[in-house]
Amino acid sequence: MSLLDDFTVRALLGGLGLALAAAPLGCFVVWRRMAYFGDATAHASILGVALALGFSISIFTGALVVALAMALIVTALSGRGLATDTILGVMAHSALAFGLVAVSFLPNIRVDLMAYLFGDILAVTKIDLAIIWAGAVAVVALLVWRWNAMLTATLNTDLATSTGIDPRREQLVLTVALALVVAVAIKVVGALLIAAMLVIPAAAARPLATTPERMAFISTGIAAAAVIVGLRAAFALDTPTGPTIVCAAALLFAISGGIGIITQAHKKDA
Amino acid sequence: MLITAEGLAIKLGGKTILHHVDLTVNRGEIITIVGPNGSGKSTLLRALVGALAPSSGRVTKAAGLKIGYVPQKLQIDPTLPLTVNRFLNLPKRVARVATQNALEQAGAAQLGNRQMSDLSGGQFQRVLLARALLSTPDVLILDEPTQGLDQPGSAAFYQQIEQVRRDLNCAVLMVSHELHVVMAASDRVVCLNGHVCCEGAPEHVASAPEYRALFGTGTGGALALYRHDHNHSHDHHDHHHDHEAAE
Structure with missing residues (x-):
């Protein structure tokens, strides 16, 4: 266990755990155009952090419960009059605001809110690591188990129904997985940048992939690379780690986009 | 009936x-x-x-x-990379021979390795038909x-x-x-x-x-x-x- 005593090793393992969970799930977020949904769930998790601190339960549990509740409420409300993005806007920012206000009611606890908004991967403990990896394994297991059904439901809900798949159930599975990732990621990149780790690696993988499965694998690779490069760059440049990881992911997105444009042009020539 | x-x-x-x-x-x-x-x-x-x-x-x-069902609108999001063969293998894997047969029956024999997003309207409809035929529907x-x-x-x-x-x-x-x-x-x-x-x-x-x-x-x-x-x-x-x- 001596290796885990090094905080840089813990940071690296924590980041890789997040990459493993967020990247394949992020593919579904991109395919289903749910980018803003991830954002909203993440913002709501700040309320969970406040509640967790208030009731002295673990941050992970608090964030998970609120993220889950938020996701379920949005799912239940959508399709009843208001457009989904309006519901998301109302829910996300209300939850964030209530969270920030709630935190101010905790006089006895000195809360470093920045740590929850932007994450503090260098402060990841062994217990955090265990939670992150347990969450990551759970999310990946969920995705592997439901992969084909979720993919079919993503293509077309009627098509899914006609083959005996309940699209609402698959939507629920996805929602639960999303809440899990948000809860796991809060320590690593923080509530404001979780959506970036969901969406950017998946978007970067798109031009390089020909099947959904390859896109999931490539996006995981890109997310892992972003974590490694981001951590090193943060050390070298003395910059905040979470945002540096997202910057690395954004650069990889730009590179893959460039490769995509070049291969497209090649195809047209041929 | x-x-x-x-x-x-x-x-x-x-x-x-x-x-x-x-x-x-x-x-x-x-x-x-x-x-x-x-x-x-x-x-x-x-x-x-x-x-x-x-x-x-x-x-x-x-x-x-x-039942082999072809829905009215099936828009595949351009962010989802999907070959015709992979599409036919959703939600269940089927034998290579079966997909090839279905494609031939639908008049789309050559399309197996193409991306869904690259197909013309007519090709797309034929692939949907092939998918519906996979289960040898009644x-x-x-x-x-x-x-x-x-x-x-x-x-x-x-x-x-x-x-x-x-x-x-x-x-x-x-x-x-x-x-x-x-x-x-x-x-x-x-x-x-x-x-x-x-x-x-x-x-x-x-x-x-x-x-x-x-x-x-x-x-x-x-x-x-x-x-x-x-x-x-x-x-x-x-x-x-x-x-x-x-x-």
């Missing part, structure tokens, strides 16, 4: 879309549902497939009935399978459907706007407008007053009676605008 709907009513968001619909689908017949926009054609198909629950009445299916349910195709394209597609019907001896139930093709290619036409206005052999329906009332006695009626010769259908690309006027 493969599928029977009795006194079927469907409400969506508090609005009654279909009421008192009786419909029977028998093996080997091609039934086409026609009707104006908003007449509940797609809703009826979705109810028969099981995607919508009836608010009253019921849908009965033969035991072990296999009933093929197609919701406007030729939308977006030009006239030769849709004529060729309907010929393919007839071929499939001969090969599999399955029933075909489809929605179409192309009245003249419908008249040529169907055994039975069901004219729908919230309920079944009239149904029967194409000739019978075409002369029915209910049908005339819906599609007009002017160009609409004339178009409906007009039987198209598929052999020289080039240069006819502008025809479908006429049908739109007739809707």
Whole structure:
């Protein structure tokens, strides 16, 4: 266990755990155009952090419960009059605001809110690591188990129904997985940048992939690379780690986009 | 009898879309549902497939009935990379031979390795047909399978459907706007407008007053009676605008 005593090793393992969970799930977020949904769930998790601190339960549990509740409420409300993005806007920012206000009611606890908004991967403990990896394994297991059904439901809900798949159930599975990732990621990149780790690696993988499965694998690779490069760059440049990881992911997105444009042009020539 | 709907009513968001619909689908017949926009054609198909629950009445299916369903709109998000072969393997993996057979039956033998997003309208519809054929269905349910195709394209597609019907001896139930093709290619036409206005052999329906009332006695009626010769259908690309006027 001596290796885990090094905080840089813990940071690296924590980041890789997040990459493993967020990247394949992020593919579904991109395919289903749910980018803003991830954002909203993440913002709501700040309320969970406040509640967790208030009731002295673990941050992970608090964030998970609120993220889950938020996701379920949005799912239940959508399709009843208001457009989904309006519901998301109302829910996300209300939850964030209530969270920030709630935190101010905790006089006895000195809360470093920045740590929850932007994450503090260098402060990841062994217990955090265990939670992150347990969450990551759970999310990946969920995705592997439901992969084909979720993919079919993503293509077309009627098509899914006609083959005996309940699209609402698959939507629920996805929602639960999303809440899990948000809860796991809060320590690593923080509530404001979780959506970036969901969406950017998946978007970067798109031009390089020909099947959904390859896109999931490539996006995981890109997310892992972003974590490694981001951590090193943060050390070298003395910059905040979470945002540096997202910057690395954004650069990889730009590179893959460039490769995509070049291969497209090649195809047209041929 | 493969599928029977009795006194079927469907409400969506508090609005009654279909009421008192009786419909029977028998093996080997091609039934086409026609009707104006908003007449509940797609809703009826979705109810028969099981995607919508009836608010009253019921849908009965033969035991072990296999349905091949092609939904009206299947837009594959461009962010989702998907080859035709992978698409055919959803949600269940099938043998390579089976996908190749289905593609051949649908007239899309060469398309297996192409990206779904790169297909033309006609190719896309054929791939959807191939997917529906994979389960060797007893009933093929197609919701406007030729939308977006030009006239030769849709004529060729309907010929393919007839071929499939001969090969599999399955029933075909489809929605179409192309009245003249419908008249040529169907055994039975069901004219729908919230309920079944009239149904029967194409000739019978075409002369029915209910049908005339819906599609007009002017160009609409004339178009409906007009039987198209598929052999020289080039240069006819502008025809479908006429049908739109007739809707």
